[in-house]
Amino acid sequence: MLSHGHFDHTRGLAGLLARMGTGKPVHHHPDALLERRINLPVLDRPFPLPGPDEGALRKAGAVPVPAPGTVPVAGGFALATGEVPRATGFEHGMPGAEALVDGRWIPDTFPDDQALVANLGDRGLVVVTGCAHAGVVNTVRYAQELSGTDRVHAVLGGLHLTGPAYEAAVGPTIGALREMDPRFVVPMHCTGWLAMARFAQEMPGPFVLNTVGTTYAF
Numbered sequence: 001m002l003s004h005g006h007f008d009h010t011r012g013l014a015g016l017l018a019r020m021g022t023g024k025p026v027h028h029h030p031d032a033l034l035e036r037r038i039n040l041p042v043l044d045r046p047f048p049l050p051g052p053d054e055g056a057l058r059k060a061g062a063v064p065v066p067a068p069g070t071v072p073v074a075g076g077f078a079l080a081t082g083e084v085p086r087a088t089g090f091e092h093g094m095p096g097a098e099a100l101v102d103g104r105w106i107p108d109t110f111p112d113d114q115a116l117v118a119n120l121g122d123r124g125l126v127v128v129t130g131c132a133h134a135g136v137v138n139t140v141r142y143a144q145e146l147s148g149t150d151r152v153h154a155v156l157g158g159l160h161l162t163g164p165a166y167e168a169a170v171g172p173t174i175g176a177l178r179e180m181d182p183r184f185v186v187p188m189h190c191t192g193w194l195a196m197a198r199f200a201q202e203m204p205g206p207f208v209l210n211t212v213g214t215t216y217a218f
Contacts, residue, residue, distance in 0.1 A: 003114060003157075005033060014053070029111060034099045077118060078116055094108070124183075126156070131190050132158060137176040155185050174195075174199060
């Protein structure tokens with residue numbers, strides 16, 4: 001399952017698939033294959049954000065499964081959320097991001113951003129994000145809606161709160177997650193040190209500082 005179409009989440013997949021053999025389904029939102037770029041103030045031109053190469057994936061043995069909606073995976077043990085509704089007033093995606101749609105560069109709202117959700121019954125939901133471009137609060141709330149349960153056991157993954165453009169969202173994000181009362185919060189990847197420090201300070205019980213090679217068993 002592809003969380004979204006950015007190269008730092010997809011470009012190693014062809015090599016992995018080549019080791020696994022042919023016929024492996026790869027679930028993704030159709031927009032994960034869009035051509036993308038970002039306009040950064042420090043650069044004098046747009047910076048490309050290469051996405052997955054569908055031809056390379058097929059050559060490596062993938063069977064692409066494009067779907068914008070929710071898809072069960074792992075025999076129904078978990079689900080891919082599909083496109084996440086945007087409801088909060090403080091989660092705004094990535095400023096300056098653009099996607100090429102019908103020959104035009106337009107603001108990229110990352111409709112392909114999705115999460116993996118497993119329902120552990122009485123313990124609640126485990127929600128695994130990629131970058132949470134849709135907003136981690138939007139994502140967890142959508143997972144609750146899809147599953148029909150409010151209980152959240154763990155939230156893991158990138159929360160995309162690093163840098164000045166996202167500082168204003170850190171407090172509201174932590175506040176909303178505290179209300180959800182998860183047992184574990186494991187910020188990774190693009191969360192940023194400032195946000196991680198805030199999580200450690202304001203959610204000291206659930207917060208886990210992730211390290212490479214850590215195994216989580218729920």
